Amino acid sequence: MFRLLTAPLAQLILVLSVLVSGVIEVEATEPKSLLFAVNSPGSFPYLYFDIPSKSYLGLIPDFFADLEQQGILKTVFIDSNQLRSEQFVIEGKVDLYLANRQWLTQPEKVISSIPIVHHFTYLYSLSPFSDDFSAGALVNKQICTQQDYVYTGLQQPFKSKKLLRFDSSSQTTIGSMLANGRCDYAVLNNYNAKIVFSEVEYCHLAIYQSPNPTSEIDLTVVMRPELKEVKIIIDNQIKAFISSGKANTSLLTHSTKPIFPKPVTCIANQHK
DSSP: OHHHHHHHHHHHHHHHHHHHHHHHHHHHHSOEEEEEEEETTEETTTEEEETTTTEEESHHHHHHHHHHHTTSEEEEEEEEOHHHHHHHHHHTSOSEEEEOGGGOSOGGGOEEOSOOEEEEEEEEESSOOOTTOOGGGOOSEEEEEETTOOOGGGHHHHHTTSEEEEEESSHHHHHHHHHTTSSSEEEEEHHHHHHHHTSGGGTTSOBEEOSSOSEEEEEEEEEOTTOHHHHHHHHHHHHHHHHTTHHHHHHHHHOOOOOSSBOOOSOTTTTO
């Protein structure tokens, strides 16, 4: 009787040990899943929502896809906005988002990675800029901006009213306002300017870019302060991503480099 009982019992113990061992192995190799907040509508070509594929594309998704392929980290992208993302990270509702520390209202409550890309913002005009143009010399000029956006190189003149900020709801309306003469200059990063002014409605216009950027900043992965070990991993992987040439390849995959001035390609009203 004892032998009849011990054989099945031994088999059961063996099966359970195999199952437990399998679970432990899966847990050890399964990438840690993190929530990444995306400031809608994103920032092309770094991180943006692609309507045809209904997925987030760009430099940042490529970077984290590389990490997931290596079995290091798994990231899920969710829609958010610039005002909510920082608070969500502080509250622990999300883990990561893309930003520059100068944009933060409570930088002491988060940590951030080393820079993953340099971000350039310029002024755009319907008229050519002089070679010695300086945004700092502008006075009482109307600048088309996006509501709630922080423009690092222009915050002080906006605050002192030396420059007049004309907010709009989107980058698309910024372009439309400039084209219709509702402001003297539009402020956009160079990639967004390329997208906005490549629309057919601007084909009859020459669009000029200021000779120097209003700001050149580093974009970093901002994260919850509890993720110190994750920060070390991300920092090391960013170094490898850049030094291997993968970062540059990713950018060129999503967009050619912006070139200005944008030439006139049609006769006025021909595009209508």
